[in-house]
Amino acid sequence: MKTKALRGRSGRCSEQRGKAFGDFLDRYALQVGKWLPFTAANTIQRGLDKSNGSILDLGCNRGISMSIFNRANRLLAVGMDIHLPYLRECKRQKVYDEVLQGDVRMLPFKPKSFDIVFCGQLIEHLEKQDGWELIREMERIARRWIIITTPVGAYKLVVSWETPYLEHKSSWAPDELIALGYKVRGSSVAVAHVIAERFASHLPRNAKGLFTSFVFIMSALFDPVVYFCPKIAGNMVCIKELDGIEQTKEKDPTFNYL
Numbered sequence: 001m002k003t004k005a006l007r008g009r010s011g012r013c014s015e016q017r018g019k020a021f022g023d024f025l026d027r028y029a030l031q032v033g034k035w036l037p038f039t040a041a042n043t044i045q046r047g048l049d050k051s052n053g054s055i056l057d058l059g060c061n062r063g064i065s066m067s068i069f070n071r072a073n074r075l076l077a078v079g080m081d082i083h084l085p086y087l088r089e090c091k092r093q094k095v096y097d098e099v100l101q102g103d104v105r106m107l108p109f110k111p112k113s114f115d116i117v118f119c120g121q122l123i124e125h126l127e128k129q130d131g132w133e134l135i136r137e138m139e140r141i142a143r144r145w146i147i148i149t150t151p152v153g154a155y156k157l158v159v160s161w162e163t164p165y166l167e168h169k170s171s172w173a174p175d176e177l178i179a180l181g182y183k184v185r186g187s188s189v190a191v192a193h194v195i196a197e198r199f200a201s202h203l204p205r206n207a208k209g210l211f212t213s214f215v216f217i218m219s220a221l222f223d224p225v226v227y228f229c230p231k232i233a234g235n236m237v238c239i240k241e242l243d244g245i246e247q248t249k250e251k252d253p254t255f256n257y258l
Helices: 002-033 040-047 064-069 084-093 128-141 174-178 190-200 205-226
Strands: 054-058 076-081 098-101 114-120 142-151 183-189 233-241
Touching: 040 064, 040 142, 040 183, 040 233, 054 064, 054 128, 064 114, 076 084, 084 098, 114 128, 128 142, 174 183, 174 233, 183 205
Parallel strands: 054 076, 054 114, 076 098, 114 142
Antiparallel strands: 142 233, 183 233
């Protein structure tokens, strides 16, 4: 019994180290990538121009993306996620001005509440119809910009650390977002998903995250090609500029809830 308990603790510690190092690689890739042309991080960073005042991060996870893109805290940032441990980590790291636990299928905001609505790697975790509805809702609550990132096509998630919400339930194609008026750019090659899916599944659980992060960092070498050809990309960044109204200029910690 004691041996089993020790093995269990050892396994959890190993898994935590793997997750922590995977987070480190993700942060490093975003931090470096936002200065490199054609990368997803750079495409997103250019969408967050200085004239905007507020941003809603849907499915914020542990706040890794926003901790990089809003490093100077010049945007009033609100993070929303259904998984409470993620929000606790965001509060501990002070990534957002406010965090909100909730289901993105029931957004509690009035129209035109935020200058930017950011939806990073989220819609593929929803059923297709729920994904379409979320896109409509984002256009309702955004004043100026909507930024969506998602895999291109079907992609089986290799790593699922601590929550069932990470299962992929739908797939998306560039043409679907282009038809809605989004400007779509590709990032990473599609083969990276195949490599991650086929090889990572044979690795120990604590090594899957490291291997997957490494594969996608290396695939960034092909970003100048897939940037203009999102159909052969592994991921896509979809940006839509709305007509909007005058954006917020001050960091007012109040929001327009329904």
